Structure formats: structure tokens, C-alpha cells
């Protein structure tokens with residue numbers, strides 16, 4: 001065929017195919033026709049159309065035609081082998097571009113490969129992708145054995161056009177097919193279907209919709225969807241549901257409709273918005289499913305549920321059954337009902353609860369119907385309905401009796417709980433009844449409720465007995481815990497075990513090392529009487545029963561000791577036929593065993609063992625507590641002893657401290673942080689009494705502030721109370737309640753202050769006294785060195801001697817003072833005869849008195865008692881006083897020396913008086929004459945040498961010897977000094 005003819009023919013074919021496309025209703029027919037047209041009487045020996053097969057990942061042919069059709073089948077069969085043709089079709093499908101191969105015989109490689117793999121002798125193979133709307137839907141393949149085909153661009157483009165037309169045909173036919181099946185679906189579907197505009201005006205309604213609303217189908221379009229709704233629903237739809245639908249694009253809700261005859265319809269509405277090409281909502285597609293029936297059923301089920309809830313509160317089985325039977329009758333409009341409970345073997349009805357029918361009738365009905373052929377497995381079949389028992393082939397006699405008793409229709413429903421049968425519910429009707437599916441379903445549902453209730457009741461019963469046991473345990477443990485006395489606890493454990501686990505004898509073994517010994521045993525003699533039996537049995541822990549419990553920590557049961565090879569028969573336990581034991585454990589450690597015994601075989605059961613175990617755990621705890629308590633008591637006794645010892649120690653320490661505090665001369669105060677006075681010692685109390693304005697005088701705010709700041713010690717915390725000076729010291733003191741208090745000590749430092757000032761005075765006095773003679777010495781030494789005149793020299797020398805003497809005297813006196821003060825003078829007190837001492841002294845001084853023209857009189861009495869003094873020091877004192885008298889009395893004066901005895905301060909004294917007729921001492925001078933370095937007017941008048949230390953030394957010496965010195969003087973009348981010395985008793 002020449003090119004032109006080929007093109008022309010091709011053009012004709014494509015026209016024909018296009019006409020076919022417009023008319024065709026089936027894609028497979030169309031495609032087949034197209035392939036046939038292309039290959040009939042043309043140069044194309046094979047044409048086929050393939051669609052993409054994802055699973056096989058190849059172009060799956062849906063139409064093929066041509067002389068070489070066999071070739072296609074062959075390459076498809078041998079798909080494992082390489083096929084250039086199939087590969088091209090896939091490439092076209094995937095790339096969207098035509099794939100054309102000219103198999104040039106001059107290109108042997110390509111040609112040979114083609115021919116050795118597929119035995120094809122095509123000159124040209126071409127695959128054209130079928131485009132539609134940017135997608136490749138399939139591939140049109142055309143193979144030719146004629147060289148020269150598909151070499152012209154027009155030819156190729158005609159084929160590509162054809163391929164695209166076929167794609168369009170595929171789409172439009174598919175759309176048409178879908179439309180058709182949609183129509184069928186909408187026409188036949190059971191749900192109602194409405195298409196409305198966006199305002200809810202109906203444009204289409206399917207037949208189911210008409211039926212549902214009870215309208216002629218033609219009456220619905222044009223009306224509003226809302227017109228089928230009760231007002232409330234209509235408002236809700238307009239205000240909420242329609243906007244929600246338009247907003248979200250779809251919507252699902254339960255709504256209410258009204259049918260033409262006013263019946264309420266509950267429908268489940270699923271609606272979706274249909275959008276125009278430019279995205280504007282144009283239509284609503286509303287699917288309405290009638291759920292009225294289901295709703296009503298739901299209502300009834302809800303009622304049933306409520307009933308179940310109510311039933312769950314009732315635990316009395318009788319009441320329970322009566323309620324449930326009532327409810328079942330009401331639910332199914334039955335006239336009588338009964339329930340029969342089967343035993344665990346599911347063979348016998350052991351319990352019947354019947355309402356308005358006799359127990360026996362129910363039992364017999366079940367039996368009779370079970371005899372019917374095919375009904376034997378009544379307990380396992382879902383339901384047995386007899387709409388008219390007259391028609392059943394059961395015992396005729398029984399049948400007529402039933403009918404006479406008003407039973408005509410029967411429903412027998414097995415009751416199952418989690419797969420196991422519990423019993424059979426019978427519902428009895430006095431009239432002929434038709435049991436439709438819903439009724440049957442309701443009956444079955446009712447039995448479910450019944451099953452649950454029944455199970456609850458059973459659980460309750462077992463729970464009830466469990467609770468009784470729990471109560472017994474609670475009471476028993478209360479008793480156990482009422483005592484902590486180990487001995488009592490042991491008794492109570494056994495007594496209470498007997499209560500919780502009835503038995504003939506009970507004992508407790510305690511583990512000691514590798515054996516267990518019976519520590520306490522009780523035996524029931526009669527119903528009322530329980531006796532304590534001597535225990536003492538000791539078993540090694542290797543005994544099978546004990547070993548097992550030690551290992552598992554669980555109880556053991558030997559229902560019959562005669563059947564139990566593990567049972568070890570002892571002489572004392574030969575009577576035991578049934579035995580149970582539970583280990584007593586504390587923190588996973590077995591400390592003993594609680595054993596119960598009976599002489600009856602099989603007396604104890606698993607339940608007994610469980611109870612025993614439960615009780616044993618309480619008992620172990622009680623035992624443990626009692627032991628702990630015992631240990632605690634021991635400890636607390638120890639503790640008490642220790643506390644007493646410690647208390648005694650503390651109180652001794654406290655007394656000691658108090659005694660010390662009371663005896664210290666310092667005033668000690670304890671204050672709270674708020675300055676409240678808590679305590680004080682004796683000296684403190686005295687000080688407070690002295691303070692005119694009480695504590696505030698001692699603890700002024702300002703003073704306390706300074707004291708607390710810790711600055712006071714440096715500042716010399718000095719307080720003056722009633723003329724005495726106190727130094728205050730403080731330190732903080734922890735008080736109870738985490739408070740901190742303050743201890744303040746006031747020390748009387750008056751004397752120290754005086755001494756201090758005296759010391760200062762003394763130093764200044766001494767330096768003064770020393771300066772005068774030293775100045776004189778230096779002056780006269782100068783004079784002496786320049787003086788040629790002998791007389792003057794003598795006079796100067798005399799002055800120098802006098803001054804030297806004075807200085808010597810001064811130093812002597814100072815040394816004496818210093819020695820006295822530092823206690824470096826030893827006193828040798830002895831009994832002396834004062835008379836003898838005075839006599840010697842007077843003799844000594846008489847020449848001096850004569851020299852000064854003074855009369856020295858000595859009139860001592862006889863029989864003077866002896867004085868207790870140091871004679872040397874006393875001599876020094878008298879000598880001082882006598883020297884003063886001689887110094888400060890004018891010539892012609894009289895000095896009298898006397899001695900006497902006196903009684904003063906309840907003591908016996910020996911006194912020596914030295915009186916003179918001198919100037920006397922001015923009254924204002926009298927208080928000072930005993931002060932160190934004090935020299936009065938007399939000394940100035942007489943110009944007598946002296947240091948002003950004589951009287952001070954004398955007073956000090958006498959004081960040290962237990963004596964004293966006194967003076968009586970009047971100016972112009974002379975003075976009288978008296979020395980007082982302790983008399984020898």
C-alpha cells in the first residue's frame with residue numbers, strides 16, 4: 001500500500017472509530033472494534049490496547065485483533081523472557097510518549113535479539129499512550145510486518161489522535177456507566193436520598209424517600225426539606241445544622257422527620273455538599289436512614305439496662321428473680337414466666353423461680369421440649385419458640401393440662417454467662433403468639449441481663465460468705481490485737497483460729513534453728529469446751545509437710561492422712577485424719593506454722609486452707625507485734641533505769657551549780673530575750689533590793705542594748721547601786737523553745753575602784769615625800785662642798801644626817817607597808833606580858849623625854865592578863881605612838897602610859913593607852929590620821945620629822961593581829977591613843 005492510500009485508509013478507520021465512540025456503551029466492545037478496524041485489510045498485522053496493570057506492572061490487553069494475535073498471547077505467556085514490544089508499551093504508558101521501533105534488518109544486533117527472543121518478524125512496532133486530561137489511561141499498540149509503515153509524520157499523528165480519542169471514550173463510557181449504576185443504586189437503595197439546592201429545596205428524591213415519608217415520589221421535588229421536619233428540628237436545622245454542613249462540606253447527625261401520616265421518624269442524616277467547578281456550593285446530597293425501628297429497640301434495651309442497674313443493687317436472690325421475671329414478662333408481654341437454674345454438671349435443674357406458673361410446669365415443659373427431635377441441646381441452642389403448643393408433639397396429656405392452665409405459646413431461652421449455661425428462662429403466653437425476629441432478639445437480650453444478674457447474685461453469695469469470713473477475721477484480729485502480752489497472744493491466736501477455721505485441735509509451731517516445736521495447743525473437748533493440751537512435739541524442718549510450706553510459703557492441705565504418703569504419723573497425732581497448715585510469715589520469713597487437725601477424713605477443704613492462710617498472716621503480724629512489744633518493754637525498762645540514773649546525775653549537777661551560784665558574791669541574773677527576769681541568785685536578790693527603782697535600775701533599756709551588743713566589757717559596764725559600784729558581764733544562754741536568754745553577772749568592784757584610786761594617790765604621795773628630802777640632801781651637799789666655815793659645815797652635816805634619817809625612816813616605813821600588803825611579814829603571835837614589854841620601852845624612851853623636857857609617866861596595874869600578839873610588831877606600834885606623843889607635845893608636857901583590860905564586842909581585851917597633854921587633833925583631821933602619808937596640823941606646827949605612815953602602819957599591824965587602835969582627842973586638851981589586843985582567855 002502506498003503512503004497516500006495508507007493515510008487515507010487510516011483516516012477512514014479513525015472516523016469510523018470516532019462514530020463508534022459516540023454510540024458505544026461498552027469500552028471492551030469499542031476497543032475490540034477499533035483493533036479489528038485497524039488490522040482488517042491493512043498493513044498492520046496486530047493492534048492491541050492495554051491498560052496499566054499495577055500488580056503485574058505491565059500493559060494488560062483489554063482488546064486485540066489482527067493476523068498476529070497469537071504472537072501477543074505468546075509474549076504475554078512468556079513474560080519472563082525479554083520482550084521489546086511489551087517494554088515499549090510500558091515505556092509509552094510511563095513516559096506518555098509514543099515509542100516507535102523500526103527493526104532494520106540491516107541492524108543485525110537489534111533484529112537478531114528481537115527474533116531470537118520472541119520469534120517476531122515485525123518491521124515496525126509502535127506504542128501510543130492514551131492521554132486524557134494530562135493522564136495516561138492506556139496504550140494503543142500497532143505492529144506491522146511491512147517495511148515503510150509508520151514512517152510518515154501524519155500517520156504517526158493520526159495514531160496518536162486515535163489513542164487520545166480512545167482515552168476520551170474510556171472516560172466518557174466509564175462516566176456513563178457510573179451514572180447508570182448510580183441511578184440503579186439510588187432507585188433501589190433502602191436509604192432515602194434527596195438532592196436539594198443550597199436552600200434545602202428538593203430537586204430529587206429516590207423511591208425509598210417516598211416510602212419513608214409516605215408521599216408519592218412525584219410530590220416531593222419542589223418542596224423544602226424543612227417541610228418534613230417538626231418545627232423544633234426545622235429551626236435547629238436552619239440555624240445550626242445547615243450552616244455547619246455548608247461550612248464543613250459534610251455533616252452527619254440524627255434528626256427527626258414527620259411522615260405524611262404524622263408518624264415521627266428518627267433518621268440518621270448524612271449530607272454532603274456538591275460544589276460547582278468554580279468551588280461554589282450548588283447542591284446538597286442528603287442520605288436519610290430510617291432508624292426509628294432501631295431507636296425503639298434501643299429504648300427498650302435502655303429500659304432493660306436500667307433494670308439491670310436496679311437489679312445490681314439487690315442481693316436477695318428471691319427478690320432478684322421475682323424482679324427479673326416481672327421485667328421479662330413486661331418486655332415480651334408474657335403472661336407467666338419461670339427460670340430454672342442448672343447445676344454445675346449442666347444436667348439437672350436444681351433451682352426454679354417461677355411467676356404465675358408452677359415450678360413443676362416449668363421443669364416439665366423444659367423436659368418435654370428437650371425430648372423433641374432436634375431440641376435435645378436446648379441449653380446450647382439460641383432459642384426455642386412454640387407459637388402454638390397444640391401443634392407440638394409433646395405428651396398429649398401434659399399438653400392439654402398446659403392449655404387448661406392457660407399456656408398456649410412458649411418461648412424457652414437458655415441463659416448463658418461467658419459461654420457456660422446457667423439455666424433456662426421460660427416465657428409463657430396464654431394466647432397464640434407470633435414471635436418475630438425482634439421479639440426473639442429481645443428475649444435473647446433479656447436472658448443476657450438475666451445471666452449477668454444471676455452471676456452477680458452468685459458472686460454476691462460467694463462474696464457474702466467471703467465477707468462473713470472477712471468479718472470473722474476482723475473480729476478475730478481485733479481480739480488478737482487487743483493484747484500485746486506474748487503469752488496471751490499465743491492463746492488468742494489458737495482460740496481465734498478455731499473460730500475462723502472450725503477444727504478439733506489447733507496448734508502453733510515456732511521455728512527454732514532447723515526444727516519446729518509446738519509451743520501451744522488447744523483441743524476441742526465439746527462444743528463449748530476447749531482445753532489447753534501440753535505441747536512440746538518437736539519436728540525437724542525436713543518433714544515433708546513443713547519443708548513444702550517453707551519452700552512455697554503457701555499452706556498445705558491433707559484431706560485424708562490415710563491417703564497421703566507424705567503424712568508423718570506420730571504417736572500423739574495418730575488420731576488425725578484431716579490436716580491443714582499455714583506458715584506464719586514475717587517479711588517472707590517463715591517463723592512458724594499454724595496447724596489444724598480433725599479426726600474426720602476430708603474435714604478440711606481448699607477453702608479451709610485459704611482461710612487458715614488468711615488468718616495466719618494476721619496471726620503472724622500479731623505475734624510479731626507481741627514479740628516487738630516484749631523487746632520494747634525490755635528496752636524501755638532499761639531506758640527507764642538509765643533515765644533515772646541520768647536524772648539523778650543531772651539533779652546532783654544542778655544542785656551543785658545552784659549551790660555555787662548561790663554562794664558566789666556576784667549577783668547572777670538570767671533574763672529572757674525580752675528582758676524578763678527569769679532567775680537570780682541570792683546576791684542578785686540582795687542587789688535588787690538595794691536598787692531603789694527595782695530591776696529597771698539594773699537593766700535599763702539602753703544598758704541592755706549595749707550589753708547585748710557585746711560592747712560593754714570594753715566600755716567598763718559599770719552600774720552604781722546604792723553607792724556601790726558594779727561591773728556587769730553577760731553571755732547568751734540557750735533557753736528551751738529555741739529562745740535565747742542572757743546571763744548577766746554584776747560584780748561589786750567598789751573596793752577595787754577604791755584600791756585603784758588609793759594606788760594612784762600612794763604613788764603621787766610617795767614621790768612627793770621622797771622629793772622633799774632628796775631636794776634637801778642635794779641642796780645641803782652643794783652648800784657643804786662650798787662651805788669653808790666649820791660651824792656651818794657641822795650644821796649642814798647635821799641637816800644632811802637628819803634628812804638622811806628621814807629618808808631612811810620613810811623607806812623603812814614604805815617597806816613595812818609593802819611587806820604588810822604583800823603578806824611578806826610573818827606574825828609570831830604569842831602570849832606576852834604587856835607590863836614587861838612596856839617597862840622596857842619606857843626605859844628606852846625616858847632619856848628622849850627628858851631631853852625634850854617632857855614627863856613620861858608609867859602606871860601599869862599588876863596582874864594584867866597576857867595578850868596574844870607578836871611582841872616585836874607590838875613594840876613597833878607602841879613605839880610609833882609614843883614617838884608621836886613625844887613629837888607633838890610641847891615641852892613641860894605630860895605623857896602617861898597605862899595598860900588595862902576591857903570587854904568590848906563580847907571579847908576580852910588588853911589595852912595600852914598613851915595620852916599626852918599636847919595640842920590635840922582637830923576634829924576634821926581625826927578621820928584622816930590613819931591614812932597613809934597624812935600629816936596633820938600638829939606635824940606642821942611642831943615641825944617634827946615624820947612620814948605620815950606611822951599610824952597607818954600601826955593600824956594595819958594591829959588589825960593583822962586581831963587587835964585595833966582608837967583615838968580620843970580634843971584640840972588644846974591633848975590626845976589619847978588606845979591599843980586593843982586580844983587577851984589570853
Ligand code: ADP
Nearest residue numbers: 884885888929935936938939946947948950951
Ligand atoms: P607622823 O607622826 O610621821 O606625821 P603619823 O601617822 O604618826 O605620822 O601621825 C599622823 C598625824 O597625826 C601627825 O602628823 C599629827 O598631825 C597627828 N598626831 C599623831 N599623834 C599625835 C599626837 N599625840 N598629838 C597630836 N597630833 C598627833
